[in-house]
Amino acid sequence: KQEVTQIPAALSVPEGENLVLNCSFTDSAIYNLQWFRQDPGKGLTSLLLIQSSQREQTSGRLNASLDKSSGRSTLYIAASQPGDSATYLCAVVSGGGADGLTFGKGTHLIIQP
């Protein structure tokens, strides 16, 4: 059964720093990997979707990479801002495609002003 792990569970950094969030998964036979952001009391906002055939995706200050063979993904946030404070979730779709997303438990990120 697919398992997704995110490290670290929590991270606090000063504003302006570049940072990396890590995600690993046990079964490399995935269809895609998606990074989400969750703010307190709100739903999940999709940040980046990486297809299994892709190596990375970029959106503004965010860059996500995927190494399917090693079961790893990273989310790189450049020039962090206080507004980036949130919980970041990594999720993969695997199995026969009918399966839903398997989520990691998230990284709680705090950007100090």
Added chain:
Amino acid sequence: EAQVTQNPRYLITVTGKKLTVTCSQNMNHEYMSWYRQDPGLGLRQIYYSMNVEVTDKGDVPEGYKVSRKEKRNFPLILESPSPNQTSLYFCASSLSGGLATEAFFGQGTRLTVV
């Protein structure tokens, strides 16, 4: 605006009183699903639907029912809620079943069963 809408956002109910949480999407997506989020356990899939009249169990289906009579709606039904179903619930949709398509989530429904 493309969105997934859940109602209600907050609900407090008593054990055994049947309730329904509605979910609607306006993107003509085929695939819809329900998740629950619990501290320390993360998000887990309850049920999913590949299309109208096609539903199947996820990882934690016990105590829940769903139906998919129309493409846009996917209600979650708790026939006899119990306190262990106190949780934060999310509805999600995507264009097709998992394959390389982005998932969109509703704002969540916080359910408390007393």
